[in-house]
Amino acid sequence: MTAEDFTARTAAFLQWFKALPGATFSDAIEIVDLRSRDAGRGIVALRDIPADTTLFTIPRDAIINSDTSSLREKLPGLFESQGDEDEQQALDSWSALILIMMYEFFLGHQSKWKPYIDVLPLTFDTPMFWSEEELSYLQASATVNKIGKADAEEMFRTRLIPAIRGNPSVFVSSGDCSDEDLIGLAHRMGSTVMAYAFDLENEEAENDDESDGWVEDREGKSMMGMVAMADILNADAEFNAHVNHGDEELTVTSIRDIKAGEEILNYYGPHPNSELLRRYGYITEKHSRYDVVEIPWDAVQHSLMSELGVPQDIMAETMDKMDQDDLEDIFVLERDSGEPNPDGTFAGPAVVDGMPPDLKEQLKATIKLLQKVDGNLISDKRKRDDILRSTMVETLRLIASRYSTTIAEDEILLAQDSLTCRQRMAVRVRLGEKKLLQEAFDHFSEMVVQEAADTASATTKKAKRSE
Incomplete structure (x- = not known):
């Protein structure tokens, strides 16, 4: 026109x-x-x-x-x-x-x-x-x-x-x-x-x-x-x-x-x-704070099996014992963004502050049942929260691997003039999802490292007291 x-x-x-x-x-x-x-x-x-x-x-x-x-x-x-x-x-x-x-x-x-x-x-x-x-x-x-x-x-x-x-x-x-x-x-x-x-x-x-x-x-x-x-x-x-x-x-x-x-x-x-x-049919930079990533339950199961060394038959037996009507197939990872101010501006930064509550609940229930099916799967030394975080880290790593380019590669691509409008929007959408995955990965990895440090410190103190 x-x-x-x-x-x-x-x-x-x-x-x-x-x-x-x-x-x-x-x-x-x-x-x-x-x-x-x-x-x-x-x-x-x-x-x-x-x-x-x-x-x-x-x-x-x-x-x-x-x-x-x-x-x-x-x-x-x-x-x-x-x-x-x-x-x-x-x-x-x-x-x-x-x-x-x-x-x-x-x-x-x-x-x-x-x-x-x-x-x-x-x-x-x-x-x-x-x-x-x-x-x-x-x-x-x-x-x-x-x-x-x-x-x-x-x-x-x-x-x-x-x-x-x-x-x-x-x-x-x-x-x-x-x-x-x-x-x-x-x-x-x-x-x-x-x-x-x-x-x-x-x-x-x-x-x-x-x-x-x-x-x-x-x-x-x-x-x-x-x-x-x-x-x-x-x-x-x-x-x-x-x-x-x-x-x-x-x-x-x-x-x-x-x-x-x-x-x-x-x-x-x-x-x-x-x-x-x-x-x-459009995107904006400011809406990236609301970006989400879907977490399939099968990816979580795969990571949990890898984390605990759970055989496929044990996992299948465990899932059969759960109420199928209560099981979710997809979970949504998102930042805590808060509501906009009354004047339409942002109230504060958007941050990853934890695991999706419904995913946490289902994962905890699965771990509890796994312990009942095979009490030797989980060491007493490992806290359940530690397993949750480690499983989340591996799940995020798995989902990120399904994208065929990295954050750095996407940023280089966006800096070029070779993309059409639709291609550019698609790259920005996938880049926003990868950045969220990375933020969440860093968040949970830091918690895993801190938990390991706390455990090591507690073990050292216990050893000194026993001397």
């Missing part, structure tokens, strides 16, 4: 938005082109803005959802269960909003949201659209197994395409599209919903003091909606604006002083860069 076309679409969208009954847009901010840093559109301050300033207001009836779109009136059967069979069930909120977005797209100029739809992205950098070669840059990151492309396309083919093909007079101009064209459009709208849609709190919903009422819904249990202008805001782990919801409108306000030229930033939550990439 040319700069002129991009600017023209932005201007048409802003004019449309300002004309909405109940909408406001402060003259202290403007929409800008941030494509030079792969950030699409964004909103920046034209002058210094004090905290608690209203930046813009969005009327609720301007949100695209199943209550405001005419699709529900035309095809009510899609939004209400018609029987017990899978194909007779109502569309969940995720599928429904994708279909609504496709419907509004096919309406073209007849859609009252046409200027808004025109500024939504045409392409995405989420891994859903990556080639196998691009995905290989993620190496051992668990992100590779969370893309869900096949499941998404199955839903498109079994629920959305039949609805469109069965109602050509409703989905006007859709007849010119092949099934593959429709799959492509569904992917585009699905990614749009993934990146921008909010879970809409309604009057029947129970009040939740822990929720601001505007969080993404990925479970299909709530009404979802596309919120014009709110999704023009980019987001980061440190932010300066907040979306407040009222009965009739949403109000975006500054939560601290914003200097002229600064970007207005929203907050999507404490997501690791891997999740930002999967959902939204």
Whole structure:
């Protein structure tokens, strides 16, 4: 898209938005082109803005959802269960909003949201659209197994395409599209919903003091909606604006002083860069504090067997004695990051301060059972906590070995100009995970060394007393 076309679409969208009954847009901010840093559109301050300033207001009836779109009136059967069979069930909120977005797209100029739809992205950098070669840059990151492309396309083919093909007079101009064209459009709208849609709190919903009422819904249990202008805001782990919801409108306000030229930033939550990439197709340096690494239980078992010299048959016998419903397959290693300050800034550094509690509990239970199965496996001289730490060290070493490059090699690669945008993001995701693994490895290794020193000191003192 040319700069002129991009600017023209932005201007048409802003004019449309300002004309909405109940909408406001402060003259202290403007929409800008941030494509030079792969950030699409964004909103920046034209002058210094004090905290608690209203930046813009969005009327609720301007949100695209199943209550405001005419699709529900035309095809009510899609939004209400018609029987017990899978194909007779109502569309969940995720599928429904994708279909609504496709419907509004096919309406073209007849859609009252046409200027808004025109500024939504045409392409995405989420891994859903990556080639196998691009995905290989993620190496051992668990992100590779969370893309869900096949499941998404199955839903498109079994629920959305039949609805469109069965109602050509409703989905006007859709007849010119092949099934593959429709799959492509569904992917585009699905990614749009993934990146921008909010879970809409309604009057029947129970009040939740822990929720601001505007969080993404990925479970299909709530009404979802596309919120014009709110999704023009980019987001980061440190932010300066907040979306407040009222009965009739949403109000975006500054939560601290914003200097002229600064970007207005929203907050999507404490997501690791891997999740930002999967959902939204971007990453940020500040979100690296929330990076995570998945620890498979089989890696922990392997390390424990190696640490204690446990035969495979003994480990299998031990695991059979445990309640299978209580066993976890995956554990999440993360830093203790704390909550952001009320003004959107970090409260303090993020640090590794221990083993994931659920992993510690399962590992301790396993060691206890191993002792019952074979009392000779564990020396009385070894404390259980020492075994936990040593096993954790070996587990982290094993997981790190599954990445095909080192931290140093990734840093050298990032210093070069040979990477594409997607490759660079993948390298930064895997590098963030490796740095977390290294921090955790150092943390537990230091504890193991200290424990050994304490044990040696205690042994020496005991020997002197016995002389």
